Amino acid sequence: MNPISGDDDTKAPQEELNDFWEKLITKKPGKVTNIFPSSLYANLLPPQRQPSPEKGRNAAESYEAAADECRARIQFTDPEFDIETDLREDKNCLEGLMSWYDDPLPPQAPVSPGRLGEALDTLAKSKLLDAPTLLVNLNTAAGLLDVPQPSDSDGPGSVHRIDWIFEKPSFTVDSYSSSDVKQGANGDCWFIAAVATICSNPSLMDKICVAKDADCQECGVYGFVFYRDGEWIWTVVDDNLYVRDQDFDSYGDDYDPTGAKERKYKKNNQTGSDALYFASCVDQNETWLPLLEKAYAKAHGDYNAIIGGISGEAVEDLTGGVTTKIKTNRILSKERLWKELKQVNKEFLFSASSPGSYGDDSDARQGLALSHAYSVIKAVDPKDEQGNEQRLVLIR
Template sequence: PPPSTPSKKDYTKTPQEIVHEFWDRYFTKKPGKVTSIFPRALYATLLPPVLPRDGAHSARNAAESYEAAARACRDQVRRIIRECHRTNEKYTDPDFDIESDWSKNCLNGLIRAESSADETPAKKEGEAGSRRRGSPVRRSKAGVEAAGFRGHSVGDSSVTYEPGSFHRLDWIFEAPQFTVDGFSSSDIKQGENGDCWWLAAVATIAHRRELMDKVCVVRDEEVGVYGFVFYRDGEWISTVVDDTLYLSMPDFDFFGDRYDSTQKKSREYKKRYQTGSEALYFARCDDANETWLPLLEKAYAKVHGDYEAISGGFPGEAVEDMTGGVSTTVASNRVLRKDKFWKELVNADGSFVFSLSAIGTGWDVDNSPKTKGGLRLGHAYSVLKATEEMDEDGNKIRLVRIRNPWGQKNDSGVGEWNGPWSDGSKEWTPYWLKKLNHKFGDDGIFWMSFQDVLDTFMYIHRTRLFDEKWTVVQQWTSVNVGWVSGYLNKKFIIEVKKGGTVVIVLTQLDERYFVGLEGQYDFNLHFLLQEAGSDEHICRVRPAHEWERRSVSCELTLDPGKYEVLPKIVASRKDKGRDVEDVVKGWADKNPTKLRQVGMQYDLAHAKGGIPDEDAILSKKKEEKKKKEEEKKRRAKVKKEKEKAKKRREREQARKVTVTVEPGPAVEIRVTGKTEEEEEKADKLEDAIEAKSQEAPAKPEEKEEARKADSTVSSDPVAAIDASESMVPGVPADVEDDDEDDEEEDEDEDEEETAEEAVVDDENAPTPWNAVCVMGLRVYTMDSDVTVALAEPKSVEEASSLVVDSKAVGAT
C-alpha cells in the first residue's frame, strides 16, 4: 500500500505540550447526559405522566413493589373488560396493535438500515400502503440460532422479521386454552426470534407454579385481554396485551382473489398452514391448543418496545426479569469448591434457579456457529433438575437434567447432548431408565454428568430468589466516567443494624428498554466492599465477562455496622454508537411513533431519585440567564440616567463659573450655554436615538468608532471645563467608579457568552469524551432497618486515595 500522508506536527512545542494539548481537547468541556428525550415544553398542552423522583433510597419489603404492580394490572384488566362489554368488542391493545402496525414498530426497533429509514410506510408496503398481511416467508433457523449474548448492532438493524399474517386466538386455535395441565418446560418451543436466553429462563421456572402465577397475573380469554408483570430496574411493572398473534404463512387470498366457490381450498389451506401452535411465527407451546407461551412472549416484547429488543441476551438476566431475583454468572472453569456449588445446584429449599450458556472459544472457517458434543454454541439452556443417585454398585452419580429451548433438534441433528448419558448411550441401563423415569425422544431434554456440565458450558447463571421475608433498599445516581479507570470518589454507605445474609447489587439502567438511545458508551461495573474507615476490603467484585454488563453482585454474611461500596466503572466507546441527541434529530421525522415510544421508556428509566434532571437544570440555567439579561438592562438604564444627570450638572456648572484672581477681587466669568428648552429637546433626541439603537444593535465596527469618538478630547473651552468635572463641587465622586464596575461586569458576561457559543470546527480533532453512567446500588437483607446513602469525598486527599490504585493498571 502507498505510504500514508504524515499529519502536520507543531515542532515549536515540546512533546509533553503536544500530549497535554491532545488530552485537553479529548475531553468535553461540559460533561453531561440526556435525561429527558421530551422536555417539559412539549407537554405545554398535555398532562404529563407523573414520574416521581424521590423515595429511591427508602427501605421496603421485597414483596411490596410486586403487590403494587399486580394490583395495578388487575385494576387495568377490570376496566378493559367493562369497556369491552359496553362496546361488545374484543380487546385491541392501542399501544401494541399489530393489526395496524404498517411501520413494523411492534417487530423492529428505532434505528434501522438507512435504506429502509428513508422509506415511508406506503413505499415499504406497496404503492397504496394498504398491505394487510405480511409477505410469505421461508421458515428457517436464522432467528432461532441467535447468539446467547445480546447481538444488537446499534445503528443498523441486523434482524429482519417477515411474518406472513396475524390473527386472533379464536381464529388460529380450534380449542384455545391458556394452559393444558399447567405450565411445563416441555411446553416451550422457540420460534423465529433469537430469544433463546429468555425461553431458557422461562423453562427454569416453568415447573415452579408459584413463580409462573406471579408473572401471569390476570386474564379474560373471552374478551382477549391478558395481564402480566415483570421486574425492571429494581421495580415491578405491569402490562396488558390482546390475543392477536403473528403467523408464519400469509392468508389464502394474500396474492389476490382465487376462485373457490365451495371454500374448500381456503379451509384446507387454513387447516394446514394457519391452525394450531405450529402455525405461529414466534414462540409456541408444544400442545396444539396451548397459548400461554406466545402471549407471555408478546407481553415481554411489548414492555421492551418490540420483538427485536428481546433478541439475544443471557438467561440470568431473564430470570431476574421474571422473578425479581439477583443473578450471578459463574465461569465454570473458576469453580473452587465443587461440592459447595453442587449443593446450591441441587437447590433443596428452592432459593435458587440455574441456567447455562454454551459459548465456544472460536469460530469455524466459514464463520458459522460451532457445535460441541451435539450442542449449539452461542446458545442458552435450562437446568431442570440436579440429583445425586446410587448406581447398581453403590457409587454416587451426580446428574443434571437440561433442556434446549428449541424443544427439538434442528435439521442438522444439532441441539441435544450426544456424549455420556445422552439418549441411547450405554449408560442408560434399564435400572437407570426406571430410576430417573427417563424416555428417549426428540424433545430437547437430555441428561449430563455434573463434571461434563462444567467442562461443556462456559457460564453458569445462578439466580437468588426473594420472598416477603427480605427487605430491599436502593439508591441511584449518575457519575462522569473518566477515560482512565479507577475506583470512584463517590461511594455508597450501607448501614446494617441486624447481622445476616446480605446481597449487594451494583447495577446500571437496563438499556434493552430503550434500544437505539443507549448512547456512545458501554460500561462495565466493578466494586469493592469494605468496612467504614478500613483499608482492607471484604470482597472485590467484577463481571465474569465483558458482554454481560447490566449488573454485578455479591452475597455474603455481614455483622452489624457501616460498610462502604466503592464503585469502579470502565467505559469504552461503541463501534457504531450514536449520540442520543443525534438519534432524536435523525428519527423525529422518519419514525415519530417509534421515537415517542422509545423516548418515553428512556425518560421513565431516568426519572429515578438521585439522577439529576438535566431538563430541569437546563430550564434553571435559561431562567438565570433571563434574569441576568434583565439585570443587565436595568444596570444599563441606571447608567444612562447617571450619564444624563451628569451632563445636566455639567451644563449647569458651565453656565456660571466663578474664578478668584489673586490678589484682586473675584471675577465672574460667564459661559454662554444652551437654553432650557434646547436642553430638553436635546434630551428627547438622545432618548429617541437610544431607543432606536436598542431595537437595532450597533455592529462591532460601529461600536468601535463610537468608542474612539467618545475618547477624543475636545479643544472647546466648555469641554475643557467639563473634563475637569472632578474639581467642580456637587458631583458625586463614586459615579465614575460605578460605571467602571458595570463595564467590567458587562465584559465578563460577554466573554462567558463567547465561550459558551464557541464550536470546534477542526475535523481532525477527536470526538470529545463524554461518558456519563447512571448506576444504582440495591441491597437485599432480612434486616428491615438497613439503609443505603451516597457519600462524597470530604477532601482532595480522600478523593485521591480512592481513585489512585497501589499498582499500575493491568491489561484487563
C-alpha cells in the same frame, strides 16, 4: 434583617456562601438518594406509588401495586402495541423505530402469479417474444410462484386473534411445564430458557401472569408483571399473535367459490401452535407462552429488542431475584456448587449458556449447541452398577 425571610441582608456574598455550605454539609455519613423533596412526588405520582419519607417500598409492596394496577387495566385494549396494523405499515413492534436506518430502500411489493401471467400474456399478444418460449417460462413461473410462502427471514405472514388461530384455545393445559416451551423465529433463547427454568415452580408463573381468567380470555386482553429497574411493572397485551403464513389468496388471484380451498389452507397452515411465527407451546391449543413473550417484547419496546441476552437477567425480570454468573472454568468450590445445584427449583433457579463457536467447533461442543441457552431442570447423584456416585444434570 429581612422581616419576611429572616435573612440578614447585611451579610457579604462570601458569608452567605459559607452559611449555605455549613447548612448543606452534615457530620453524619450517608448517601444522597433523592435530590427532590418527598412532597414533590405527592403531586406527580398515583397514591400507591408515593415513596415513604423514611424509606422506599420493598419488593412485595411494589409487586402488589403493579399487580393491582395490571388487573385494573385489563378491561382496555392495547393500541400501544398494535401488531395487526404494525405488520402492514411501520413494523415498529417487530423491529423498532430505527429499523428504517438499516434499510434505506423500501422493500419491493411481491408479484403474484396472476399478475405475472397477465404481464407475460400481454407480451405474447404483442408478438415481441417468441410464443413457445414464453409458454415454457410462464409454466415455470406459475409452478414456482403458485402459493407464495414467506420464510422466517421474510417475517410473519399475517396476524390473527387467538380464537381464530386455535380450535380450542386454553391459557394453560395441565399447568405450566418446561417441556411446553418452543422457541420461534426470534433469537430469544435466553428468555425461553429462563421461562423453562421458572416453569418448574407454577406458583412463580402465577405471579407473572396476573390476569388470565375467563373474563380476560373472553375480551382477549391479558396482564403480566415484570421486575425492571428495581421495581415491578405491569404490561397489558391483546391476544393478536403473529402467524407464520400469509392469508389464503392474499393477492386475490385464486378463485374459490365454495371456500373449500381456504378452509383447507387455514387448517394446514394457520391453525394451532405450529402456525405461530414466534414462541409457542407444544400443545396445539395452549396459549400462555406466546402471550408472555409478546408482553415481554412490549415491555422492552419490540421483538427485535429481545434478540440475544443473558438468561440470568431474564430470570431476574420474571422473579425479582438476584442473579449470579458462574463460569464453569473458574469454580472455586465444586462441592459447594453441586450442593446448590441439587437444590434447583427448591432454593435456587439455574440456567446455563454455551459459548459462541470458535476454532473447528462449528456445530456443537461436548454435546451442547453453541451460542445457545438452557434451563437446568434437575440435578441428581445416583450410584452406578459398581457403586460409584455419578453426578447427572438434566437440562433443556
